Each structure stands twice: as structure tokens, then as C-alpha cells.
Amino acid sequence: MEYFIELLFSGLTRGSIYALIALGYTMVYGIIGLINFAHGEIYMIGAFTALVVSTALTIYGFPLLAVVVLTALAAAVWAASYGYTIERLAYRPLRSAPRLSPLISAIGMSIFLQNYVLLAQTSDFVPFPALVPEFAFMEPYAHIVGSSDMAILVVSALAMIILTCMIKYTRTGKAMRATAQDQKMALLVGINVDNVISITFITGSALAAIGGLLIASHIGQINFYIGFIAGIKAFTAAVLGGIGSIPGAVLGSFILGLTEAFATGYVSSDYEDVFAFSLLVLILIFKPAGLLGKATIEKV
Amino acid sequence: MLSFKDIRQGLLVALWFIFLTFPLLVIKINPIENSVNWRWLNMVYVGSFSFLIYLITRMVMARKLERQKKIKLGLVKEKVAWSIKLFSQPRLYLPLLAAVAVFFLLFPGLFSTYQVNIMITALMYVVLGLGLNIVVGVAGLLDLGYVAFYAVGAYTYALLNMHFGLGFWTVLPIGGVLGAIFGILLGIPVLRLRGDYLAIVTLGFGEIIRLILENWSSFSHGPSGISNISRPGFFGIELSLEMSIVYMYYLTVLMVLFTIFVVNRLQDSRIGRAWFALKEDEIACQAMGIDKMKTKLTAFSLGATWAGMAGVMFAAKTTFINPASFTFLESAIILCIVVLGGMGSIVGVIVGALVLILMPEYLRAFSDYRMLAFGAILVVMMIFRPQGIIATLRRTYTVKGDLE
Structure with a gap:
């Protein structure tokens, strides 16, 4: 039973990280209908920025609390800047191009960013400092769920709540929903669609960076390649929940995280990544619109 | 200014x-x-x-x-692409073609074994590029796991050779057929959906194949790979190492010629035109009575067939394979070849493969930046020159006489 609960928490932790990344995929897809392949790389860049900033600050003797706050801020700001720049450089010029062009451009951007980090930093796995201290009140449960698991759950839940509020209640959120429904119509009612798209990229990237920071501090090491697998898995989660749908992305992420945790716990850990891909293929065969998505028919 | x-x-x-x-x-x-x-x-x-x-x-x-x-x-006329100018005049391109043919025929005699080996690698990428060109360039399906089918071919030869002692010529068609089967199996669920899903599923599939090869040791010998694969036989005559490399070179050239022939004939066929049409507009295509699913599946599995055959050749050339040769980066390189050369253009893909594979070999100083450049090429080409360095010469039909 204890093992079961341990796996359950591990699944929830994984799920919330996937959710933070999947939200970026689903928001971008909802608005411009593009799979942003470079999104996984944004998550990786967020983690790397966090690594660099937190280590540098620790070396210069900042107290832990300041390090954590500044690191999270830096990771979110820089990842958001990367997201914004990528959209401006690689996607905006191709908005009216054939469907294949932005996809190829996105995959190119992803390869570029991976190798940029590889050249700028290192190709090895680098140790990541544990940013979450062991909380004293978590002591009795430490054998089942660690403090960093708890931090991941709390922070990602907060991030998701803030995002939901932003989309539901603010003007920007309204503009985003309008743009997602119909870009031309949104333009006609006076929404600056370019800005809305930029904001979408910025928000999605910041969320991914928070995810990257949390998981890196949880696992304790990162390298330039982590974004690739995490990106595919988060995309799987987004498709599972129904791409374009925000609650769908969260639901899909938790299902994927739990499936993975139980499958690796009870079956075998060699094929950890295979489960996600098989799940993706299965969904596409039986329910391509996802759990919460609507099947749309393209009209001419 | x-x-x-x-x-x-x-x-x-x-x-x-x-x-x-x-x-x-x-x-x-x-x-x-x-x-x-x-x-x-x-x-x-x-x-x-x-x-x-x-x-x-x-x-x-x-x-x-x-x-x-x-x-x-109306001050100046629209510029005609130089490639189109060149290919519309047989007087210009025939001597060029002859020079290229002579160069490739005499290549092993003129250069060292090392150079020949590099050329074989480049020519294999030409075959892979032309295969992927059918899928991406002609039919417009973004396949990011192309290397998976390449791996299927390579492992087919390696395993059949190891367990049953089957030779290169027997396995070459088997590798192609197995590639096609995998292509169809993967294509059926995914090709019904929008193109973006195909990209990500093929990406995932490529990773699955690699992970299985790495982890299923009793089947594929895991990360250490399979060595001592026999080289292609030459009518039962034993060849020295150098001779067998030269032999391999000519085999690859033959394979390239065969591929060019098939792809060229296909492009002008009924199905080839259906592919081009499908790339332009799926809905209009269906309205014209083209079976979308079947047409896409043919393109996808044909591309996979070529990857399978190229895989068999790769295993025969290196005589050693392991899963590390079949990473996503390999798929990315092949995609980059197609995009740089020009999607749908045979000459373009050949030039693209030669440039992208030979250049890093001779510019060793920049080899660290190779993948960085490949990524940048994909983005820059899409934005500034989506038709590639050598644009396709689209067949045009002119109607003679009065239509009325």
C-alpha cells in the first residue's frame, strides 16, 4: 500500500510537470494551430538558466530564499523572452505560408536551440542544486513523498490556477479566447492579434520554465537533451486531453503521469518512454479528438 | 541605402x-x-x-x-530561376550531365579509399534524401522518424545475416518490403489525421524503435550493436578490403541511379500527380475523386521502402551497426537535405545531400557547429527560400488552339 501511495505521488508530480509544459503546447495550438516543436527546448532553456543563475548567486553568497526567488524569476523571464523571440523570428513570417513551412521551421528552431545550449554550456549532465529545502513538517511522510514533490504539486497547482483566472477573467484572456475562436473576426473587433499571439507564447514559455526549474531541482541533474523527450511527452498529454483545450491538457498530463509512474513501478522501467508513445498512437487511433476536445470538420 | x-x-x-x-x-x-x-x-x-x-x-x-x-x-521582367533556365536548354545541361557522370565513374580511380568512403556515405544520404523527398517534398507529409525505417532495414540485414547467413542481394528486397510494412502499419492510424500529428507520431515512432533496439538485448544485442556483417558478394569472388569498398561505391551509384529513375517516373505518373495535388489542397483533391488515404499511404510506404533498402546498404557498408546510428539527429539531417535542396526537386536533393554531407567532412574546424547550422538552415530556408536552392521545374500544360 505504501508503495502504491509512493507511486501515486510520483505520478502526480510527473503529471504536474507535464501539465506545465503541455499548457504551452495547447495554448499555442489553440491560437495559431501550430505544434511548437521548440517548446520542449524552452523548458530546457528555463532549466539551464535556473542552473546558471542559482549557482552563480549561491557562489556570491546570497541567502537561500533570495536565490530561489531570483532564480525562478530569471528562468521565467528568460524563457519568456526566448519564446517571444522564436515566435517573432521563426513563426510570424510564416503565418500565411503552407502548413508544412511553420512545422519545418519549428523543428529547425528546436534543433538550433538544443545545439546552441550544447555549445554555449556543455554536452554533459550537470548537477543541479536542490532549491527546495527539506521542510520540517514533511519529516514524518518523507519516505513516501519528498519535500520537492510537494513543492512541485503546490507550485504547479498555483500556476494553473493563476493561468485559469487570467484566461477567464482578464481582458487579455478574453482576447486570447476570441483569437482562438476566429482570428479574422478577432481582428475585426479590434483585437491586436499579433500581441495576443506574443502573449500566448510568453505565458506558455514562462510556465514551461517553471516546470523545468522544478523538475531539475527534483531530479538533480540536467543536460541539453531533456527538452526533447519532455516535449514529446507533454505533447502526448495535450493530445490525450484534446489539443487546444486547457483543462484537457491538465487532465491528459495527470493521466499520462500516473500511467507512467504505475507502469514503471509495476512493469518495467526500461521502456519508460515507450509507454507514452504507445499511448499517443492508441489515442490517435481510437479518439483523435482527445478526451475533452471537440472533433472539428474543416469547412471550405 | x-x-x-x-x-x-x-x-x-x-x-x-x-x-x-x-x-x-x-x-x-x-x-x-x-x-x-x-x-x-x-x-x-x-x-x-x-x-x-x-x-x-x-x-x-x-x-x-x-x-x-x-x-x-512593368519596368523589368520577372527573373526566371537559373536552375529552370539551365534545365530548359539541353545544349547547356547535357555536357554538364556528361561531365558529372564521368566524374562519378572515375571517382574511385582518382581519389583515395578514404575519399571514396566519404563519397559512399554522401551517396547514401542522396538515396535517403530522395526517399524522404517522396514523402515530404512530393506528398507533403512531414515524416520526422524516417530514420526508424532506415534502422529496420539495417537490422533486418544484420540479423538475417547473423542468424541465417543470408547475403546482401537476398536481404535487399526483404529490407525494402519490411520497411514498407512498418510504414503501412504506422501510416494507417495516423494518415487519417491532420499532417501535424503525423510529424509528432513519426518522431515518437523513431524514438520507440531506437529504445527497443537499445533495450531488447536478446534480440538486437543492445547498445553494443551487431558486428561482422558480411559485405555484399560479387558473384562469389573474394574481394580485398579496398576492392570491396570500390565495389560498394559502384553499388551505391547504381542505387542512386535506380532511385532517380524510379522517382522521376513516379512523379510523372498518375499517382505522382495525385501526390503533388494532395500537397497543394487536400479538400480539392478529395473532391476530384482521389482517395486521400490510399494516396498518402503509398507515398509514406514507398518512402519507407527506400529507407529500408538504404538501411541494408548501410549495414553492408559499415559491417557494424548499433542503435546510436539511428537517432533523431539522423532524421533531422535527412530532412535538412530535402529542405535545403528543394522540396520535390530531384537535382536539388542530390545537391543538398552532397553539400550537407561533404562540407562538414572537409571543413573539420566547423564540424562542432554542424547541427547548429542544420537547425538554422531549416528555419532560414523556410522563411527566405521555401522552394530550396534548386526549385522544381513544374510540368506545365499549354492548350493549343482555340478553346471555344
Whole structure:
């Protein structure tokens, strides 16, 4: 039973990280209908920025609390800047191009960013400092769920709540929903669609960076390649929940995280990544619109 | 030509990129000594580089705009691409073609074994590029796991050779057929959906195949791979190592010629035109009575067939394979070949493969930046020259006489 609960928490932790990344995929897809392949790389860049900033600050003797706050801020700001720049450089010029062009451009951007980090930093796995201290009140449960698991759950839940509020209640959120429904119509009612798209990229990237920071501090090491697998898995989660749908992305992420945790716990850990891909293929065969998505028919 | 405003804008862009690359390019942590290494020089590079690139693109764009304005006014004629000019005149391209043919025929005699080996690799990428070109360039299906089918072919030969002693010529068609079967199996669930899903599923599939090869040791010998695969037989005659490399070279050239022949004939066939049409507009295609699913599946599985055959050749050439040869980067390189050369253009893909594979071999100093450049090429080509360096010459039909 204890093992079961341990796996359950591990699944929830994984799920919330996937959710933070999947939200970026689903928001971008909802608005411009593009799979942003470079999104996984944004998550990786967020983690790397966090690594660099937190280590540098620790070396210069900042107290832990300041390090954590500044690191999270830096990771979110820089990842958001990367997201914004990528959209401006690689996607905006191709908005009216054939469907294949932005996809190829996105995959190119992803390869570029991976190798940029590889050249700028290192190709090895680098140790990541544990940013979450062991909380004293978590002591009795430490054998089942660690403090960093708890931090991941709390922070990602907060991030998701803030995002939901932003989309539901603010003007920007309204503009985003309008743009997602119909870009031309949104333009006609006076929404600056370019800005809305930029904001979408910025928000999605910041969320991914928070995810990257949390998981890196949880696992304790990162390298330039982590974004690739995490990106595919988060995309799987987004498709599972129904791409374009925000609650769908969260639901899909938790299902994927739990499936993975139980499958690796009870079956075998060699094929950890295979489960996600098989799940993706299965969904596409039986329910391509996802759990919460609507099947749309393209009209001419 | 450059206004003050452009320069100011350029400076702003440079500042933005300095900010953007600051944490990753300037700061470097040394976790062992616990020290920070500030690399301020990189900041200067990034700043000046982005400033220059901004100004250059600005200038190029301005010239392009001016030209378009002139064309609109009728002052100058629209420029015909040089590749199209060249290929429409047999007097020009026939001698060129003959020179290329002679060069490739005499290549092993003129250059060292090392060079021949590199050329074989490049030619194999030509075959792979042409295969992927059917899928991406002609039919417009983005396949990011192309290397999976390549792996299927390579492992088919390696395993059949190891367990049953089957030779190269027997396995070559088997590898192709197995590639096709995998292509169909993967294609059926995915091709019904929109193109984007295909991209990500093939990406996932490529990874699955690699993971299975790495983890299922009793089947594939895991990460250590399979060695001592026999080279292709030459009518039962034993060849020395050097001779067998030369033999392999001619086999690859033959394979390239065969591929060019098939792809060329296919493009002009009924199904080839259906592929082109499908790439342009799926809905219109279905309205014209083209079976979307079947047409896509043919393209996808045909591409997989070629990858399978190329895989068999790869295993025969290197005589050793392991899962590390079949990573996603390999798929990315092949995609880059197709995109750089020109999607749908046979000559383009050949030139693209030769440039992208041979260049890093001879410019060793830049080999670290190879993948960085490949990524950048994909983005830049899509934005500035989506038709590739050598555009396809589309068949046009002119109606003679009065239509009425």
C-alpha cells in the first residue's frame, strides 16, 4: 500500500510537470494551430538558466530564499523572452505560408536551440542544486513523498490556477479566447492579434520554465537533451486531453503521469518512454479528438 | 541605402540578443571548483553578429521589395530561376550531365579509399534524401522518424545475416518490403489525421524503435550493436578490403541511379500527380475523386521502402551497426537535405545531400557547429527560400488552339 501511495505521488508530480509544459503546447495550438516543436527546448532553456543563475548567486553568497526567488524569476523571464523571440523570428513570417513551412521551421528552431545550449554550456549532465529545502513538517511522510514533490504539486497547482483566472477573467484572456475562436473576426473587433499571439507564447514559455526549474531541482541533474523527450511527452498529454483545450491538457498530463509512474513501478522501467508513445498512437487511433476536445470538420 | 532608423533598429536588435543570450553564453559555471567564469567576449560577438545580420537582411529585403515594385510597374521582367533556365536548354545541361557522370565513374580511380568512403556515405544520404523527398517534398507529409525505417532495414540485414547467413542481394528486397510494412502499419492510424500529428507520431515512432533496439538485448544485442556483417558478394569472388569498398561505391551509384529513375517516373505518373495535388489542397483533391488515404499511404510506404533498402546498404557498408546510428539527429539531417535542396526537386536533393554531407567532412574546424547550422538552415530556408536552392521545374500544360 505504501508503495502504491509512493507511486501515486510520483505520478502526480510527473503529471504536474507535464501539465506545465503541455499548457504551452495547447495554448499555442489553440491560437495559431501550430505544434511548437521548440517548446520542449524552452523548458530546457528555463532549466539551464535556473542552473546558471542559482549557482552563480549561491557562489556570491546570497541567502537561500533570495536565490530561489531570483532564480525562478530569471528562468521565467528568460524563457519568456526566448519564446517571444522564436515566435517573432521563426513563426510570424510564416503565418500565411503552407502548413508544412511553420512545422519545418519549428523543428529547425528546436534543433538550433538544443545545439546552441550544447555549445554555449556543455554536452554533459550537470548537477543541479536542490532549491527546495527539506521542510520540517514533511519529516514524518518523507519516505513516501519528498519535500520537492510537494513543492512541485503546490507550485504547479498555483500556476494553473493563476493561468485559469487570467484566461477567464482578464481582458487579455478574453482576447486570447476570441483569437482562438476566429482570428479574422478577432481582428475585426479590434483585437491586436499579433500581441495576443506574443502573449500566448510568453505565458506558455514562462510556465514551461517553471516546470523545468522544478523538475531539475527534483531530479538533480540536467543536460541539453531533456527538452526533447519532455516535449514529446507533454505533447502526448495535450493530445490525450484534446489539443487546444486547457483543462484537457491538465487532465491528459495527470493521466499520462500516473500511467507512467504505475507502469514503471509495476512493469518495467526500461521502456519508460515507450509507454507514452504507445499511448499517443492508441489515442490517435481510437479518439483523435482527445478526451475533452471537440472533433472539428474543416469547412471550405 | 541604410537609413539612420535602420541602424538604430539594428542596435536595439543587438541589445535584445545580448540580453537574450546573457545567462547561457556569458556565464559559465564550474560545478567542481564552484566558480563562475564570465565570458564577456561572447557578448561582443553576439552583439556585433546580430547587428550585422539584421542590417544584411534589411538590405536584402529592401532590394527584393524594390524589385517587386518594378515588376509590378512593368519596368523589368520577372527573373526566371537559373536552375529552370539551365534545365530548359539541353545544349547547356547535357555536357554538364556528361561531365558529372564521368566524374562519378572515375571517382574511385582518382581519389583515395578514404575519399571514396566519404563519397559512399554522401551517396547514401542522396538515396535517403530522395526517399524522404517522396514523402515530404512530393506528398507533403512531414515524416520526422524516417530514420526508424532506415534502422529496420539495417537490422533486418544484420540479423538475417547473423542468424541465417543470408547475403546482401537476398536481404535487399526483404529490407525494402519490411520497411514498407512498418510504414503501412504506422501510416494507417495516423494518415487519417491532420499532417501535424503525423510529424509528432513519426518522431515518437523513431524514438520507440531506437529504445527497443537499445533495450531488447536478446534480440538486437543492445547498445553494443551487431558486428561482422558480411559485405555484399560479387558473384562469389573474394574481394580485398579496398576492392570491396570500390565495389560498394559502384553499388551505391547504381542505387542512386535506380532511385532517380524510379522517382522521376513516379512523379510523372498518375499517382505522382495525385501526390503533388494532395500537397497543394487536400479538400480539392478529395473532391476530384482521389482517395486521400490510399494516396498518402503509398507515398509514406514507398518512402519507407527506400529507407529500408538504404538501411541494408548501410549495414553492408559499415559491417557494424548499433542503435546510436539511428537517432533523431539522423532524421533531422535527412530532412535538412530535402529542405535545403528543394522540396520535390530531384537535382536539388542530390545537391543538398552532397553539400550537407561533404562540407562538414572537409571543413573539420566547423564540424562542432554542424547541427547548429542544420537547425538554422531549416528555419532560414523556410522563411527566405521555401522552394530550396534548386526549385522544381513544374510540368506545365499549354492548350493549343482555340478553346471555344
